[in-house]
Amino acid sequence: MMKNKNDYMNIPKEKFKMVNEGQRLTDTKFEDKPVGYLKDAWIRFRKNKGSIVAAVIILVIVLFSLLTPLIISKHPATFMDVYYAKKPSRSLTLKKIGLSEGTVTRTFSGAGLIRAIGIGVGAEDHDGSGQVTVKEGLSSYYQPIKKIGPLTTITEIKGAKPKSIYNNCVIETYLEVGFLYKSFEQDEYRRIVEWQNETGLQILYPLVENNDYNLDPLDANYWYKTKKGTPVTTASGKAKTVELSDGLVLEDNYKRDAEGNPIYYEYTGGGDHDTAQYKVRILYYNYYIYQNGFEPEYIFGTDSQGYDLAVRMAGGLRLSLLLAVVVSAINLTIGAIYGAIEGYYGGWIDLILERISDILVDVPFIVVATLFQLHLSSKVGVIPSLIFAFILTGWIGMAARTRTQFYRFKGQEYVLAARTLGAKDWRIIWKHIFPNALGTIITGTILIIPGTINSESMLSYLGIVKLGSATQTSLGTLLSDAANIWTNYPHLLGYPAIALSLLMICFNLFGNGLRDAFNPSLRGVEE
Amino acid sequence: MTKYIIKRLLLMIFTFFVIMTMCFMLIRLLPRELPQDKNLQAVITARFEALGYNKPLLVQYGIYLRNIIMDWDFGTSWYIQFRVPAMEVLTSRLLPSVLVNLYSFILSVPLGILFGIYAAIKKNKWQDQFISTAVMIFVSVPSYVYAFLVQYIFYFKLDWLPLTMYSLADAGGSYWTQKMFVSMIMPILALSFGQIADLTRFTRAELTETLTSDYMLLARTKGLTRAQATSRHALKNAMVPILPRIIGGFIGILGGSIIIEQIFAIPGVGQLYMKSINLFDYDVFMCDTIFYTFIGLLAGIIGDLSYGFIDPRIRMGSKK
Numbered sequence: 001m002m003k004n005k006n007d008y009m010n011i012p013k014e015k016f017k018m019v020n021e022g023q024r025l026t027d028t029k030f031e032d033k034p035v036g037y038l039k040d041a042w043i044r045f046r047k048n049k050g051s052i053v054a055a056v057i058i059l060v061i062v063l064f065s066l067l068t069p070l071i072i073s074k075h076p077a078t079f080m081d082v083y084y085a086k087k088p089s090r091s092l093t094l095k096k097i098g099l100s101e102g103t104v105t106r107t108f109s110g111a112g113l114i115r116a117i118g119i120g121v122g123a124e125d126h127d128g129s130g131q132v133t134v135k136e137g138l139s140s141y142y143q144p145i146k147k148i149g150p151l152t153t154i155t156e157i158k159g160a161k162p163k164s165i166y167n168n169c170v171i172e173t174y175l176e177v178g179f180l181y182k183s184f185e186q187d188e189y190r191r192i193v194e195w196q197n198e199t200g201l202q203i204l205y206p207l208v209e210n211n212d213y214n215l216d217p218l219d220a221n222y223w224y225k226t227k228k229g230t231p232v233t234t235a236s237g238k239a240k241t242v243e244l245s246d247g248l249v250l251e252d253n254y255k256r257d258a259e260g261n262p263i264y265y266e267y268t269g270g271g272d273h274d275t276a277q278y279k280v281r282i283l284y285y286n287y288y289i290y291q292n293g294f295e296p297e298y299i300f301g302t303d304s305q306g307y308d309l310a311v312r313m314a315g316g317l318r319l320s321l322l323l324a325v326v327v328s329a330i331n332l333t334i335g336a337i338y339g340a341i342e343g344y345y346g347g348w349i350d351l352i353l354e355r356i357s358d359i360l361v362d363v364p365f366i367v368v369a370t371l372f373q374l375h376l377s378s379k380v381g382v383i384p385s386l387i388f389a390f391i392l393t394g395w396i397g398m399a400a401r402t403r404t405q406f407y408r409f410k411g412q413e414y415v416l417a418a419r420t421l422g423a424k425d426w427r428i429i430w431k432h433i434f435p436n437a438l439g440t441i442i443t444g445t446i447l448i449i450p451g452t453i454n455s456e457s458m459l460s461y462l463g464i465v466k467l468g469s470a471t472q473t474s475l476g477t478l479l480s481d482a483a484n485i486w487t488n489y490p491h492l493l494g495y496p497a498i499a500l501s502l503l504m505i506c507f508n509l510f511g512n513g514l515r516d517a518f519n520p521s522l523r524g525v526e527e
Numbered sequence: 528m529t530k531y532i533i534k535r536l537l538l539m540i541f542t543f544f545v546i547m548t549m550c551f552m553l554i555r556l557l558p559r560e561l562p563q564d565k566n567l568q569a570v571i572t573a574r575f576e577a578l579g580y581n582k583p584l585l586v587q588y589g590i591y592l593r594n595i596i597m598d599w600d601f602g603t604s605w606y607i608q609f610r611v612p613a614m615e616v617l618t619s620r621l622l623p624s625v626l627v628n629l630y631s632f633i634l635s636v637p638l639g640i641l642f643g644i645y646a647a648i649k650k651n652k653w654q655d656q657f658i659s660t661a662v663m664i665f666v667s668v669p670s671y672v673y674a675f676l677v678q679y680i681f682y683f684k685l686d687w688l689p690l691t692m693y694s695l696a697d698a699g700g701s702y703w704t705q706k707m708f709v710s711m712i713m714p715i716l717a718l719s720f721g722q723i724a725d726l727t728r729f730t731r732a733e734l735t736e737t738l739t740s741d742y743m744l745l746a747r748t749k750g751l752t753r754a755q756a757t758s759r760h761a762l763k764n765a766m767v768p769i770l771p772r773i774i775g776g777f778i779g780i781l782g783g784s785i786i787i788e789q790i791f792a793i794p795g796v797g798q799l800y801m802k803s804i805n806l807f808d809y810d811v812f813m814c815d816t817i818f819y820t821f822i823g824l825l826a827g828i829i830g831d832l833s834y835g836f837i838d839p840r841i842r843m844g845s846k847k
Contacts, residue, residue, distance in 0.1 A: 050663075359542045362827070363549075364819040366785065370804055371553045454669055458786055461671060462801060479671070483790070486675065487683055497672045504667040512663075 041439065041517040051513025054506040061317060061503055068314035074294055075308040077315060077471045083180070083284055084296055085306035086489045087173045091299050100299070102174045103146055108166045111230050114244055115221055116145050116171060118231075119178035121250055122223045123283055126202045128262035134248045142285060144175035174296050177284045179205060179220035183268060186276045195290050203286045206254040206262030207279070213253050220281050224250035300495045304481045309492070313499055316475040319467070320503070323383070324452040327390040328445045334391065335398025336441060340429050342399065343406025350403075357396045365455065368392050370464050377466075386465050390452060401444050405437030439518035446514055450507035457500055475500045528835060535831070539824050550816050551588055555580075560807040562606070571605055601817070602810030607802055613814040617799065622702055623692075624783030624795030630708075631715040632780050635722035636773055642723065643730020648757065650735055658727065665724035674717040674790045681713055688713050691792035714791040718784060722776075729772065733765040740764075767838045775830030782822045 035043070045051060069077060090102030108116065117134060120143025125132040137143060149168035184192070192203050210217045213225035213232065225232050233240050233251050242248055255263040270277040288296055300309040338357075342350045369389040376385035409415065410433060418432050459465040460476030461483075467474040468481070475496045482492035559575070561568045575581070579590045594600040601614045608616050646658040681688040689710045698707035737743070738761045746756040785797035792798075796815065803812040 050660075358538070359545050362542050362820065362824055363546050364816070364823055366800070367550065367816045367819060371550070374557055374804075375553065450667065457669065458671070462786060462789060464801075464804065490679070493675055497675060501668040501672055504669065505664055508667045509663060 037439065041514075045513055045517035048513040048516065050509050051517075054509035054513070057502060057506045058510060061499070061506070062321065065314045065317035065321065068310050072299060073308050073310050073314075074292075074297065075311055077307075077311055079308060079311070080470075081288070081296075081302070081306045083177050083306070084174060084288070084298075084302050086302060086304055086485070086492060087296075087298065088301045088489070088491050089299060090174055090297060090301070092295060092297055101146075101172065102296075102301075103170050103172050105168055105170055107149075108169050110164060110166070110244065111226075111228075113145065113148065113166050113169065114231055114250075116176065117143070117244075118224055118250060119144055119175065119221055122179065122205065122221070122252075123202070125252065126205055128206050128252060128254045128256070130249065130252050132249065134244065134250070142175055142283065144172045144178070146170040146172055175285055179223065179281055180284050180287075181218070181220045181279060182282050182287075183277050183279055185270070185274060186278060187274050189265060189278050189280065192287075192290060201286045201289060203282050203290055204264050205281045205283055206252075206256075206264055207266060207281050209253050209255050211253070223252060223254065223281075225253045301491045303478060304485065304489075304492060309478075309495060312473050312478060313475065313496055315471070316473050316478060316496070317499060317503070319383075319472060319474050320453045320456055321449075323387065323390075323456055324449040327387060327394060327452045328448040330387070330391055331395040331398050331448060332441065332445045335395035336402050336434070338395065339399035339402025340406055340434065343403040344410055344425065344429050344433070346407075346410075357399060360393050361396045363393060365389070365393060366459075366464070369455075369459055373465055382465060382467060386456065386459070390455070394448065394452075398441065398444055398448075402437060402441055405440055406433055409433045409436050443511065443515040443518050446507070447511040450504045450511070453500070453503060453507070531835075532832060535828055539828050543820060543824055546820050547817055548588065550820075551591060551813060552584060554809050554813050554816070555584060555587060557807075557809060559809070574603075601814045604808055604811045606806040606808045607799070607811055613810045616811055617796065617814050617818060620795050620799050621781070623793050624788065624797065625781060626702055627692075627711055627714050627787075627793055627795070628718065628780035628783055630711060631718040631722065632777065634715060635719040635726060638719075639723045639726025640730050640769070642727040644734060644762070646727065646731040647734035647738060650738075655731075659731070662724045662728045662731075665720050666728060668721075670717060670721050670784065671786045671790060673720045674714070674787060677713050677716050678790075681716075691790075692794075694794070711793075714787050714793060717791075718787055726769075726773075730765065730769055733768055734761060737761040737764045767834070770837050771830040771833045774833045775826045778822060778826035778829055782819055 033039075064072070088102055088104060089100040091100040094100040117137060120140040121132050121134060121137030123142035124137055124140045138145070147168075147170040149166045149170075151164055152167050153162045153164050155162045195201075196203055205223075208214055208217075208220065208223050213227070213234075215222045215226045215228070225234060227241070230241050231248075231250050233242055255266075257263055265278040265280045268277045268279045285296070298308050298310065300313060303309045303312050338353065342353045369386065372385045372389040372392075373382070376388065406429075415428055415432055418428050423432070456465070457474060457476035457479070460467045460474040461480045462476075463480060465474075466477075468477040478496040479493060479500075482489070482496070486493035559580070561571060579587055582590075591602070594602075599614065600612060601617075602612075604611050604613050604616045642658055642662075646655045646662075649655045678690060682690045690713075691710070692714065693707055693710040695702070698704050698710065701707070738757065740761075743756055743761055746760050747753070751759070781796075783793075783795045783797040785800055787793070788795045788797035789801060796818065799811065800815045800819075802808070803815060
């Protein structure tokens with residue numbers, strides 16, 4: 001019998017070979033990565049465009065609050081300049097494209113306009129030659145008036161004499177400060193003269209005669225001869241009113257010595273060589289450069305006291321954010337522990353703990369904040385007592401959230417299994433149940449942040465919490481400082497209000513996005 | 528139901544008592560500021576002595592409670608209105624607060640519900656997206672930012688409305704005159720934006736949930752039009768959580784808004800609160816605190832109880 005090739009019934013033993021001989025058999029790895037809870041949340045969060053934008057804006061605000069003192073502003077937190085208070089935004093870089101010029105639009109009377117233009121004219125006329133025309137003065141670097149509006153006639157009150165005014169004039173508010181009278185020690189005076197020679201920038205200007213032509217001896221900007229505010233010429237020996245025109249030369253009222261040279265300083269008192277005091281008339285813009293080494297530049301302008309608003313806002317934002325994060329972290333901790341104990345043990349422990357939080361939750365927050373400030377702020381400081389107030393009732397929401405989650409998970413099989421294997425209560429709470437509840441709890445924490453920022457700014461706005469100091473402020477304090485004067489200086493209110501609103505909107509959007517992402521029941525709903 | 532109501536009321540009274548006790552102790556422990564005027568100082572010190580302010584704290588509290596129960600006496604105002612009972616100072620400021628809040632309430636409830644319904648019906652269309660975005664912004668922005676915005680538009684730019692509320696004398700001696708109402712428009716608007724947005728969001732959320740429920744499908748299968756099914760079934764069910772919220776909010780209008788009253792110079796309860804702190808008028812402060820606590824508790828309890836009245840299916844306090 002021939003051996004059949006296809007005889008499968010009797011295969012000899014040696015023909016058998018082990019499959020995968022010498023190899024270990026294991027499960028093959030997944031081709032793609034497993035999608036865990038966090039990963040799934042991240043995937044769904046990414047789809048929410050609004051939340052991504054909000055997260056980016058929050059990041060920008062955080063960076064602004066951290067980097068402003070280092071990069072954006074040249075001014076330290078304590079830097080304050082009373083002459084440049086309430087000034088609008090001015091940036092030398094943005095100025096080139098016509099933004100942030102530090103200008104405002106205003107209406108001037110004829111005399112007021114000449115006084116403002118006179119600053120530029122006077123700045124050119126530092127040697128008292130008296131040859132500078134208004135036209136030349138208008139193109140001066142120190143000329144505050146950038147645009148003269150049309151001359152219109154209005155009647156304010158019926159029957160009164162009609163008034164001529166210049167509408168819509170554009171004025172540079174930093175240059176508007178113009179000239180000031182100051183008193184220097186001789187030492188300082190000599191340093192300024194040296195600096196003038198080095199840089200070619202003029203600080204010291206001739207003093208003004210205190211006579212009938214000087215309208216206001218305290219205002220250093222009336223350097224020309226005036227009668228009731230209008231410039232006059234006395235060439236004919238008799239005062240004659242002049243009107244604004246291009247070829248006009250304002251007649252100066254400078255103090256002069258016997259030879260007719262203008263006098264730049266006057267001895268006002270003081271003892272020896274170094275401490276002798278000199279009264280001088282300075283151009284403040286250049287004096288600022290002398291003091292600081294750079295031209296005035298404030299990206300958001302200056303606040304009501306003369307601090308750099310950008311630095312103040314960055315400080316306020318830093319305080320708000322830090323406070324909010326600290327408060328939510330503490331509330332998270334207390335709330336999680338409290339809620340875990342309530343939810344896990346249940347029964348009479350739950351009943352008693354719930355009654356305690358029931359009572360606390362009904363205490364009006366504003367009353368708590370007020371009482372804590374009144375009692376504690378002098379002992380532990382304003383900010384710690386504010387934090388205490390936030391904590392006293394703030395954790396309750398978190399506790400309720402955690403408690404619900406614990407009620408949901410504590411009856412599940414894996415908890416029973418863990419208990420059967422002898423796990424202690426503490427281990428079951430933190431190792432088994434808590435990680436499952438974490439998503440909901442974290443989301444709750446994010447949503448505490450805008451609430452805290454809002455309450456903090458409200459309390460500091462009302463003045464219940466006093467956060468304003470030389471180095472620190474809050475957005476609420478900035479807003480309340482601006483509350484009575486903002487109609488004249490809108491930027492004082494505008495920038496902090498925008499920053500605060502933006503922060504609130506973004507945190508709410510971001511928090512909602514997180515909440516939806518962490519909510520497994522919404523999985524697949526969008527598709 | 529009755530048993531549940533009684534239980535809730537008792538708990539409310541207990542909570543109220545505990546909070547009142549805590550606040551009393553904390554307020555009485557504050558150092559008392561005396562005025563500069565020697566005569567006034569003597570009068571007030573003598574009066575404090577007579578009222579037992581130098582006795583132990585618990586005895587003081589006993590006196591305080593006795594005065595409230597026997598004479599309805601919540602202490603005296605010394606600085607805001609000299610020697611006027613604190614309760615009288617408070618009640619005299621109730622009307623402006625309530626009026627401003629009531630007007631804004633009347634404005635925002637219908638608008639909020641309407642926007643909410645519209646957004647829910649147009650869900651995921653551009654109308655809904657527009658309303659939802661606006662709601663997100665309006666809910667987040669603090670109310671005093673609106674106050675400034677409204678002032679900027681209506682006073683600074685348009686010059687239609689007065690910057691702050693008129694005093695009683697300016698407006699003809701009554702809070703009901705037309706002139707007074709015009710001066711109240713700005714605070715009403717400032718308060719309304721947030722309330723409208725809040726209610727819109729809530730209504731939209733509730734209505735979208737009921738719109739997708741099974742009984743809506745049944746109603747449509749029975750032959751009801753979409754409008755009929757929405758108004759008779761979905762809206763009715765969505766109102767169950769919305770109405771208690773509105774009722775709770777209605778009680779809340781008594782409290783006023785401290786910050787809005789401060790900005791618009793409304794002589795209300797909220798402004799009184801700030802004044803009492805700044806002038807150290809602690810009896811008024813205590814009275815205002817009690818008032819706020821009471822309003823908060825009352826709003827909560829009435830909101831909760833109204834659930835049972837609105838929807839008979841909800842059995843309050845019943846066992847699981």
